[in-house]
Amino acid sequence: MTLTGQDPALLRRLNAAAVLRALHGSDALTLTQLVNATSISRATVEDVIAGLQSEGHAEEVRPRAEDPRPVGRPAKRYRFRAEAGHVVGLDIGPNKVLALTADLKGRIVDTRRSAVSPEATPDDRLAAARAVVRRTLRAAGLEPADVRALGVATTGVVDPAAGKVVVSDRLPGWAGLDLAGALGGLCAGPVLVGNDTNLAALAEHWRGVATTADDVLCILAGRSIAAGLLIGGKLHLGRNGAAGEIGVMSAFGWYTALDRFYSYGADEGSAAEAAERVFEAVRRGDHEASAIVRAFVRDLARGVGAAVLTMDPELVVLGGGMSGAGDLLVEPLREELAELCLFPVRVEASTLGSESVALGAVRLALDHVERSLFDV
């Protein structure tokens, strides 16, 4: 029944959450600043703060001597104790395993990376993942008990409720894997599993180019092409967790779109490498390379256009291996989409780089922790 005020203590929980949110959103605040920010009375804020202090969520900070002191009795200042807990974001990719440790304010305190062969067995890959998590905790000086949640990103379709991989065509033997179970003992908090494309979208909304947009289509173009959807600022997963898997649609020929890049120069290396060779050539003014890019963008736009028409997003973010090309892809894509759709749509290239997926995993973990801190 949604929310029923059965208990006057509900007010206190509500107010404590509001005060904590205000503290969380800022560096350090005086009591009067908190009163203004929350529009709760001073007496109550005072009381709430005392409770938050004893719980370890807030802390009084002494004003530094170098700060300019205003007239009047000096105000006590309080800050959110971001070090009261940590989260780990883990990206299990085909070629690497990457773990980020962050405090409750989302500050990344450690980054660990470890190379994995694309042909590695699930057991080997999981072992590498576990090792990199243990190493980042050690480096950050943390115990497993300090970690409130572990966010995990992986390719393929996942079931977040079960913490399992449902479909995976990239990693051998990965489908059906119980990721949450396999990584369960590493940290005290729950293991939250997400799809890499979706989590990249989350990262873009958090610290990428999509901070101001709430309806975002986030394309991850690499070897395969998929999209993560943010609707109302929140991830939209879909019935099967397969929302945004537009690359599947053979009618668009996306699977072959990338092959165009191989037609330029040497037919070797990863798709990203082949693509980078072509972009390099375009920057040199090579006409053949330009034609290849144009043709690729036209293919891309047909699929992205269908998704754009479906959800009419505020912003399309181009991420993954292709995002390095920047305006070389963004500009023509924007034009093609304007042709296909009713309204022009903003298109931007991601600037987060190779850590975007792991960053999204951190955000996933933080979302969980913040819900418990700030809700009800």
Next chain:
Amino acid sequence: MTLTGQDPALLRRLNAAAVLRALHGSDALTLTQLVNATSISRATVEDVIAGLQSEGHAEEVRPRAEDPRPVGRPAKRYRFRAEAGHVVGLDIGPNKVLALTADLKGRIVDTRRSAVSPEATPDDRLAAARAVVRRTLRAAGLEPADVRALGVATTGVVDPAAGKVVVSDRLPGWAGLDLAGALGGLCAGPVLVGNDTNLAALAEHWRGVATTADDVLCILAGRSIAAGLLIGGKLHLGRNGAAGEIGVMSAFGWYTALDRFYSYGADEGSAAEAAERVFEAVRRGDHEASAIVRAFVRDLARGVGAAVLTMDPELVVLGGGMSGAGDLLVEPLREELAELCLFPVRVEASTLGSESVALGAVRLALDHVERSLFDV
């Protein structure tokens, strides 16, 4: 700052809303039933009910003599006063104007319809709309002041915040029209404008085949083809209010897909009529007609498939003029989609008929009213 309990009275508002919700969701409830439903203490529920009664939102009902009486002191029964307010849902279509009047429980108390020529000027169409609203109010015995909100559905892209029509290729001179302004004086409450396809989706979720699903793609196939999206049970409009306008994509050839029906028999009448002739023939076992339907469904599935891959809905509802065909379209569409997409998706034909859009407009109006009744 979301919700801060600045005042013990917040609890009362919260509890009053919870009690009213419980009352709204049922026919009549005793105090003890309310206590169980809301898990609020009896003393409080009693107090809350007294308040609701004096506001006119709740009413005590005497138990009817024919009801079997249990042992013990007879319980007082209360009910939601649905007649405390009404809403009107208005569908302004190319050929007709349809108005439904409903009470606060969504019970339709009157239906008025009026034919309009597809070539009518905006002024004529608006005059017909106003007339039909006035007539339904008179028939329901209501004053404009009794109407808490007026929901309006129309073709084309609309801006709900401004209450204006942005794009309309069906109704001459309709684009740019300030609908909310033009219909402002008719009722006391606000005028809420929505796209017909979207509102049909809302209706399906309310009283159609989509009551159990929260992520729904609702196709409205008539002369043009568009879809309404429900995400998390709520309408997704998109940045420009154009979400679901997949019919625009010329690559799919949807604009011509309907022409197939004209190729069978006489080349006359509306698309819906031509289609009905073909379906009739299919039911008689005509092979040529079956082939036409199959080809049509294949075109349809390409476009719907793109939308399904994008949002991965729980259910696809086939509505509009084509929904009468029922399984003749649904069954093959389901099969085609299963081929194109990663996961099979539920497909159902709408059963709401020609009033679905107006019903959605009622729902839009009720959503507004219920927010004010049940929230905070």
Next chain:
DNA sequence: ATATTTTTAGTAGGTTCTCTAATAATTGGC
């Protein structure tokens, strides 16, 4: 050095709302 001004800290009192617990009322069945 002292008084003034400014700003914040801390305290007290009253109100609202909640819950629990005990008592009173009303009905059907024996």
Next chain:
DNA sequence: GCCAATTATTAGAGAACCTACTAAAAATAT
């Protein structure tokens, strides 16, 4: 006519909020 069951009604205690007041601490003016 009494008993059991169920609900209505009343009373009292606790938690949390707000406003208003007094006390304290620092910078600044005299």
